[in-house]
Each structure stands twice: as structure tokens, then as C-alpha cells.
Amino acid sequence: MSVDNNDKYLTPITPDQVKLEIKDPVDPTALSQAKDIIKELRTSTDSTTLNGSVDPKQLVAVAKKLGDIPEDINTYIATKEECKAAFDGLSDTDRASLVNIHARVSAFANAQRNSVQDCEIDIPGGKAGHTVSPCKAAGCYAPGGRYPLPSSVIMTAVTAKAAGCEIVVLASPRPAPITLAAAHIAGADLFLKIGGAQAIATMAYGIDAENEFGPAVPRCDTIVGPGNKWVTAAKSIVQGYCGIDMLAGPSEVLVIADETANAEVVAADLIAQAEHDVVARAILLANNQNTIDEIEKAVGDQLSSLPEPNKSTATEAFKQSFAVLCKDVDECVTISDDIAPEHLEIQTKDAMEVGKKCANYGGLFVGEHAAEVLGDYGAGPNHTLPTGGTGRYTGGLSVFNFLRIRTWMRIDDQKASQSMVDDSIVMARLEGLEGHARAAEARSLTTEPAYKKAKN
Template sequence: MTITPEFPATPTAPAVSFRTVDLRGKGLTLAGLRAAVPRAQHQTVADAEQKVLDIIGDVRRRGYDALTEYAQRFDGVEQDHPLVPAAELARALAELDPAVRKALEESISRARRFADSQRPRNIDVELGDGAIVSQNWVPVARVGLYVPGGLAVYPSSVIMNVVPALAAGVASIALASPPQKDFGGLPHPTILAAAALLGINEVYAIGGAQAIAAFAYGVDATTAGPTLEPVDVVTGPGNIFVATAKRLVKGVVGIDSEAGTTEIAILADSTAQPRLVAADLISQAEHDPKAASVLITDSEDLAAAVQIELNTQAAATKHSERVREALSGPQSGVVLVEDLEQGVAACDAYAAEHLEIMTANAAAVAARIRNAGAIFVGDYSPVSLGDYCAGSNHVLPTSGTAAFSSGLNVTTFLRAIQVINYTKGALQEVSGHIVSLAGAEDLPAHGQAVTARFGKPA
């Protein structure tokens, strides 16, 4: 692996230090590729873990008193109780910009159609006369959905969390989003409006790791407000503290994935349009100074042209300073590969949250990818489409966890319960095998539990 200086900026635009990692001619193993691709070098989960453990313990011990203090410390707001009044939800929806409402309704409609089709069917398998084993998909009773605040407003994340939970048949849904000083200590009104539009009336102004702790362990009622009941599953994206909190409460509750700061990788060849590649890299860099934007290509000419476009477009975009910082960070850059084969291998090693394919025969190339949260195929399927109106879900695994975990979907909120229903004859048919296996495992009482049903000793 060779790291070379970034391509030069255009003389009329602020510089974007989009570094280059050259993998050409390197016969790298999977481990080598994982080490070579750009990754964030900012605060790690280990760094955040003790802080999050302290927050979780504090919320468990002191409940709403702790949440009130964290609202003041982290968000600068005073709270009596974090539950958002129903009147505020109704007001937010009534005052919502009609164009935004129409867009949210379209996003909800498409997400519902996709989510409703995801629910797996129950099955009954007859393994012999009177021997039936079934698998039934049953929703969890209660879920806690987290919608981040920070540098942007995410009503789309309300949709992405709520719609699959509703499609799964979850009966009790609670939503938390950070309190905003500019809005009287409530979450952003567009977040509240999206929740109201979906019929969610249990909304809390709680942010960060403390929200995850409150969901996992519950909070007892006070004179200021009711109990926050614990949930069975916690979902939703967030910063490193939210992701760490989800990891630490996993086992107490289920989680979707450790969705942290956003990332995009684009696999492109010489047929790609530099202005589109640059626009899509910038679209994700806009989220956060620590967002990751990675171009993987076998074309030096494309890489050079994209660098020029990055400087031009970054200078013109609204959040230019944030974008330049993200694009110039160690988590971003261009990866030069020998050919498409090495490019696919680099993509699988990176395991991007969002992966765009901008190559000739893009659909065929996309079919070869094994590790990604979501794959966007061709020039007309940008990540922005998935963020809002594709119908897919944008709550996706980050930081390489797409190699073993999936994006949020209906099955996140379902459990597969196996049902075994054997008749006497069906049990008798396999009783000898059970006795033999029980003996092999030195668990004779297992065999006796079967033979006792037929009046014979094991």
C-alpha cells in the first residue's frame, strides 16, 4: 500500500485534502485490505465506553433526576419531565410545511410497501405421521426508537424506525430524540410532526447514551410525569456514544446494529461521471465532519477529475466547512485499485454503510458485492434516494459491521418461535434415537423423560 499526496486543488476553490491510497500491484489479503482502506482515527468505542457506562449506571440509579441533569449539561435545556405533551405533537403536525408533509407522506407510503412485503411467512413442516414442527414469527411487545439530533434534522429517521416496527405488528412504540434549546426543550418540531403523522404519541426529549439507557432499563414515575417502561428492542442511528450504549445494553435488549457516523463508498470506473461521483461523496460528507466518503476506482483520470469537482462543489455547498473537514479526514479518500476485481475485493473489505456502483454493467457488478448495508446501482440511484424516498431503510450498519449485520427491517422487530407438536406415535418412532443420543451425552434422564411416556425404563 502506498499513500501519495492528494491531487491538487483548483486555484479558485478552497482545498480539499482528499488523500490517495494506492493498492495497485499489491497482492493484499482480506486483512491487508481492511487495514488499507480509509478509516476514521477519531475517538474509538473503547475511549467512549467508560463515559457511557457511567451514564447508563447513573440513569439506572437516579432515573429522571439523571436525565434532567444530562439535558442541562449536554443540551442546555431545563426539564420537568422529558415526555412530549400530546398537544405539542398535534401542533407540530398542524404547523408543518405542506410541501414537507407531502414529501413525508410519500416517503411513508413507499417505506410501508417495502416493509409490508418483508414479513416472513409462518411455516408448518410435517416430518412424519403426527410429527409437526412450526415456526411462527411474533412481534416483540415494545420497542424504543432513537432519532438523532446534532448538526441536522432527521424526520426521515422517524419514518425508517417506525414503519418497519408497525409492519411487524409491534403494539407499543416509544421514540426519543434530543431536546433542542431553540424549541423550548422539545425535539425539533419536524421530528414531532413526523411522529404524529405515523400515530406515535409516546415521544421523549432525551438524547444520546442516556436515551438508550432509559429505554433498556426503564425509568420510574415521578410527581412530574409517568413511568417510562423498558423496551424489548432499541433501534436507530447516532453518534459514537449512542452506538456504544447500544453495544453495552445488548443482551438486556435487542438492537438493530451499531449505526454510527455515516459513510459512503463509490466503486467507479472510467465510465463514471466525475460531477455525479463528487456530488454523492459531498452529500454524505454534509452530515458530519467525521463522515466518511471513499472513492474506489481503477481510473487515475477519474480520480483526478473527481478531485477537481470536489473542490468546486465543496466551495459552493451550504455546509462547505463541514464538508471539507469530512473529505480531508483520515476516514475519506480515493483508493486506487488495479482492476475491477480488486475494486470489488476492496468494497467487501470496507463493508460500507452505503455503496454506490458507478461502473459499466453496474447491476452485474453490484450482484458480486457481499458486504454492504445498502447498494445503490447506477447513475440514477444515489444515496440521497435511499435517505428519503427509495422505500428502502436508511438505518444501516457502519464501520465495517455490514460484514456481519443488516440494516433495519421488519425482522428486527420479530422473533421466530418454534412450535413442536408430536403425537404419541410420532414420539415413539424416534424414542430409540433419543435414548441413544442421551446416553452418548451422558444425560440419561433425557431418555427417561421419553420412555416414561410409554411405561418402559430407558
């Protein structure tokens, strides 16, 4: 298929035409289907209870029906031996790359973990503080659809391990050898060869005991990782019963460029994003038309040599991609903050200063050489990032998704605590909570509790 460079891959729009798109990431049809799958899998049909693990026989049947595992396979598990064999079977180059990526992601995640510590302060009459502790079991999902994504295995499982999770359960359908190898180096404790809503349900509700189809699976305290619309729908169903990282929509990149930007580099980054999925989106904000024109031409030139199916996927994704001519870089920053893109690249002069002006994004990539794909493949920061404008209020996957900050207080000196007691009595009665007031009065050295007055 030849590419006509006169076609506009990046639809030109004006700043006024840019709308803040906060779309519901949960597809209604996928949600209904995910509910049916989960109901089919659980041993209890009462969705209002916390009882009812996943039936392993049903799980295997559903996994076969949906193409997760072949008809002649009767297990939902990939053993640690399989994962190690896959790792050992890699070429020296592939193995070294996996080891290097693992090391960089581990270093960053460990630094994050070490950045938050237990603390305590003095309070009247005692101490108060918080403890930082990991959840016990983490569920990690890695897509297994259009492309195998061993990088997602490392990003999720390594981060959970760095947080200190005792058990890491990984799920990925139809795992390629490189995915199994990534699970080995990431230290996953269980590998479920299933995907979609069935994988999320299994990690959320667990499998009670070892059985003919595989081992017991613990109920995971939090479930993380990117996935298709059924994964996202299932995560929306189980959140609350367990924690989740985010409800992620289609992937996106936004590049802020000026006259100093390398058009070929920017085009390559836009294409890299577009080949993710037909619903992915690439956005260009620039302060001059010549920059936009050069990047547009470079996109066409490079897309013409992209192999299939990548070319068709990227071409379709460009249909919802666009370019905006802004009056200056500051207007680019304003529009970018409104969009709050998943990936934000700054390819301008004084790129770091421009980056510091930006407030809303998932991950920031500063300068021509800081390619977003380097973030995808293990520069250190996690590549699981908020999409669809949610970067306005949340960040990407990190060790903090697996950590619990729990507070405590202790009173050692009752006399010294009386100012807090008195304030609590007053505030409780202002709120109309007499029982609260009396509970505080029970600790008072000067005020007789109301319940005693009533008794007398």
C-alpha cells in the first residue's frame, strides 16, 4: 500500500477546537460480558457476598472457549520450571536485554520504596505516627493480544516485589516464550495462562485449594496492569473487593514541539504510539506551521516503510490523531494541561524549563533523546500510566500501589493529653454525637462523664 504524503495523518485543528476528553474507560458491552464471565466462574452466585472463589474446572472451560489455552491443555498454570526454561532458551542478546531492563526498573522501584518511611511525632501526652507496609498478595496483568508484552510483566511484577509483596501472581493469555522468561526474571510466584475478565476474577477471588487443573491461587489484595476492554471492565467490577491501579483507556502521546524539534524524531515517536492500537492517539502541539508541516511529511515517509500489521494499525490510529498550531509554547503547555496526556514529550529549546511548566501528565519525557519508547522498555519509571485525562489527579503505577500507610496513636501521659480531650468533647457535641462526647469525657481529669451524672 502506497502512502500519499498529501493526506493529513494529523488532522489540523485550532486551539478552540481542542476539547477535554474524559471518556468512560469502561465499555458498556464489555462490562456486561465481564459480569457474565465472573458469574460463570464463581462458586457462589451471590455477588453481594465476599464468599465464592473461582471454580477451577469452570476457569479452564472458559479459558479454552475464549482462546486463552489450547483445547488439549488442562491447566491454567505455567510452572516456574517452564518460565526458567524459556529464560534459559533465549539468545544471549535477548537474555542480556531482559536482565538490563529488569535491573533498571528494580533500581527505580527500590528508590521509590526507600523514599517513604515509617514516622512518628509528638502529640499532647503521647505519640502518633504511620507505618508503611506492603499488601500480602499482588495480582499483575500483562496483555497477550496483538503483541507479547514482556515489558509489562517486568513493570508490574518487579514493582510489586520491590514494594515487598510476599506473593506475586501474574496473568497473561497465550504467553510467548519471552513473556514466560520475563516472569522468571521478575520473580513471579504464580503464572496464570489466562486473560481477560477471567484472569481478573481469578486474581480477585482466588482458587481455594490445589486441584486437578493447578494449584491454589490466593486472593490478591490489589490488581494492576494494562489490558483490553474486558480486563478494564472486570477491574471496575472487583475494585472495592480488592484494590486496582487504574481504569486505563486507549494509549496516547502528546508532543510539544518548536522550530528546534527534529521532525523525523517526532514523527517516529508519533508512529510508535499509533502502532499500539487502532484506538491509540498521537497529538502534536507546535508554535509554528513549518514544524507541523515537516513532521506531517516525515510521518508519511516513515509510515510507508512500516511493516504490516503495524502500518495498518498506525494508519487507523492516526484517524483520531491531530495537530494544533499554537501562538507560542506557553499556549502549547496550557492545551497539554487540559488534555493531561498519558505520555508527554517536550521537544523544544530549554525543554526542561518547558517541562517544569507542565502540570498534568502521566509520564514526562524531556528533550529529543528522551524517547517515550525508552520509558516503555525500562529506563526506570513505570510505563503503566494514566490515560484519558486522568493524569489531572493521579499518577502511574508505582510501589505505592502496593503499600499501605497505616496510622497509629498512643497516650502515655493522661494529664498532658487533656487539651485534646477537651477539644474532642466540644467538637463531638457540636456535631451532635453525644456518645462521642461521653467517650472523650471518660478520659477527662476535670469533667465528670455525662453518663455518671445521669446515673447519680
